[in-house]
Amino acid sequence: MSVPLMDLRGQWEPLHDRISAAVDEVIRSGVFILGPNVKAFEAETAADIGVAHAVGVANGTDALILALRAYDIGVGDEVICPAYTFYSTPESIGAVGATPVFADIDGLTFQLDPAAVEAAVTERTRAIMAVHLFGHPAPMTELRAIADRHNLILIEDAAQSYGASLNGVRCGAIGDIATFSFFPTKNLGGFGDGGLVTTNDAEITERIRELRFHGSKDKRTFTQIGMNSRLDELQAAILRVLLPELAGWNDMRQAAAARYAELGLDRFVELPGTASGADPIYHLYVARCQDREAVQTALKAAEVGNVVYYDTPHHLQPVFADLGYAVGSLPETERAARECLALPMYPTLPPADQATLVGALEAALAPIA
């Protein structure tokens, strides 16, 4: 690929010495599980996000499972979520024995459509799991109102959106509880797996702290089936070096998104939309194509990286066949799955690469209406 989809080395290289020093310090300390770096990282992320409590866990999928378990959501319960998202979202709901109920999305922002969420509420609904997809906030004001009306827990899957905000409030500080992932390609990505749960609820925080350590309060008495799901001390030490850089990296992603618009990319594909009050951080830059195959052919010829995410939405995946969703049941979800394409996006994306991409489309395609 002459233009890669993503290349994160440029963001890590200037920090290499500091990261190595942080790793060395952990090795010398001999403390690898729930040590001072995890504790400090929890305090630093909580302060940064603007929330009372943060708990470091093993990965973003466990973070979702722990959030559901902390509220005793399980067998017989329904949780409303999108079908256009990474698999962990509905997988976590299934993992606790609850049933995902898929609601359609808004075609402009790819986020949950509040009217579809409202229509999906039943007697058995316990929670809404909103995803801030691609780094754009979900419509949390509307979802909060629905959750309040029906007495539901509002969960934010913020795995793709560390640093994004809605009306000045950061993703992760809006719902009842929120989850993050530090998988290497996320905006705040470590050198392995990691995750975080955030909430303002002290009691729920205590539940998560127990559940991540085999469900035990004192590490000797076992009163419930828990999990072994901790953020590693080494990952926490690395993430503490990266965290102060993240706001700058997110600014660079926003600048790259603006540059795509300035280059006239909208002549060939529909650019990702932004809801009013939303400050997205472009975890992925996902455009809608009238003829996706033609766009991909043009990009392939110019060796420009691109990828289709979530081409089979979850309501049509084999694992959820028993739920009985038919093709056509979530029209905007299915349209996004057919038309969307992720284009190169990362903090140090060279402007020349963006120009190469637009030039490749100019050479191959007629402008869209």
Ligand SMILES: *Cc1c(COP(=O)(O)O)cnc(C)c1O
């Ligand atoms: C990455 C991701 C997760 C899961 O995170 P892991 O750390 O890989 O377990 C959950 N939800 C969404 C939307 C994600 O993008």
